[in-house]
Amino acid sequence: MPETTADEDDPKTAQRAGTTDHADPLPLVPRRGRGAKIVRLAATGVILLLAFGAAAYVWEFYVAAPWTRDGTVRVQVANIAPQVAGQxxxxxVHDNQNVRKGDVLYVIDPVDFEVSVTSADAEVKNREADLQVKNAQSARRQALTTVSTSVEEKQQYAGQAKIAQAALESAQAQLRQAKINLERTQVKSTVNGRVTNLLMRVGDYARTGTSNISVVDTDSYWIDGYFEETKMPNIHVGDRADVKLMGFDPRLTGTVASITLGIATANAAASTQGLPDVNPVYTWVRLAQRVPVRIHIDHVPPEIPLIAGMTATVVVNGGRAPAPSWFMDLRARVSALTHATTAPTIEADRR
Structure with missing residues (x-):
């Protein structure tokens, strides 16, 4: 019989030997797992491409395209003053009332002016009668051929007729002026707009040439965008502009109407001795100047009420497509956050 050892008879030893000689093969990666990995890689690539595209888009509109959040709605105000004086x-009208051009705003006491019209009309009639008499006398003298009527007498009567004609024309002019002054007692709006800050009341005294009522000209709204001087090379008259007002989602569209050719500088002021008054500045802090650009408003959504002084974000697009609303909102928020974080530091450096 073959010899056996204790190790061979030990079941644990045999089990370890069998395990060493007959090890199971490694499990294969299922095909389904490989497909999921490829999908994940493809999705990552697509996301990277979209990120690069979005970065290029943001760079174009945030850095290259001229824009500013420092825009303001502007309007002209007609400060109406009476052309005649009176109570x-x-x-x-009442405050904040819409008016049309030619509407009567208030009335000045017309009694004195009516008297002036009556007096001037009577003077015209008197001068007409005097002219008729002078013309008749001159005609009779001119018709006489006797020696008793000299040439000097004829010229004298002809001159009197001309003087009477001039007096009549002067009286007619005074009558016309009196009628105009009477019409001016009804003070009218010179523009289409809305009455604002109305403080007058019945019994106040209106003085000639002194403004006492203001009307916002609703046909004159425009946008002033204050662009950094580094953005000015890309702004031209006629470029298209997109405007977003703070607090309203719909956007306004407009066109660059004009560009200001000068802004005030503190160094231009003279000191008490007439020398230039140059303010000291830190050479490492250089802030770009803001240049006003006037934007003509082409379209206003009906749900947006334009109010002078509103804050606006302005983007000059030139021939490009308009920036989306979400991007203009993001741009305004990022700019506001940047300003809020850097302004205290700059102010501290200045001090």
């Missing part, structure tokens, strides 16, 4: 007897 106000009637106010026909």
């Amino acid at each position: 106000i007897v009637e106010v026909r």
Whole structure:
């Protein structure tokens, strides 16, 4: 019989030997797992491409394209002053009322002016009668051929007729002026717009040439965008502009109408001795100047009420497509955050 050892008879030893000689092969990676890995890689690539595209888009509109969040809605205001003086007897409008050009705003007491019209009309009639008499006398003298009527007498009567004609024309001019002054007692709006900050009341005294009522000209709204001087090479008259007002989602569209050719500088002021007053500045802090650009408003959504002084974000697009709303919002928020974090530091450096 063959010899056996204790190790061979030991079941644990045999089990370890069998395990060493007959090891199971490694499991294969299923094909389904490989497909999921490829999908993940493809998705990562697509996301990277979109990220690069978005970065290029943001660079174009945030850095290259001229834009500013320092925009303001502007409007012209008609400060209306009476052309005649007198006590106000009637106010026909109230504060914030819409008016049309030619509407009567208030009335000045017309009694004195009506008297002036009556007096001037009577003077015209008197001068007409005098002219008729002078013309008749001159005609009779001119018709006489006797020696008793000299040439000097004829010229004298002809001159009197001309003087009477001149007096009549002067009286007619005074009558016309009196009628105009009477019409001016009804002070009218010179523009289409809205009455603002109305403080007058019946009984106030209106003085000639002194403004006492203001009307916002609703046909004159425009946008002033204050662009950094580094953005000015890409801004031209006629370029398209997109405007977003703070607090309103719809956007306004406009066109660059004009560019200011000068801004004030503190160094231009003279000191008490007439020398230039140059302010000391830190050479390492150089802030770009802001240049006003006037934007003509082409379209206003009906749900947006334009109010002078509103804050606006302005993007000059030139021939490019308009920037999306979400991007203009993001741009304004990033700029506001940047300004909020850097302004205290700059102010501290200045001090």
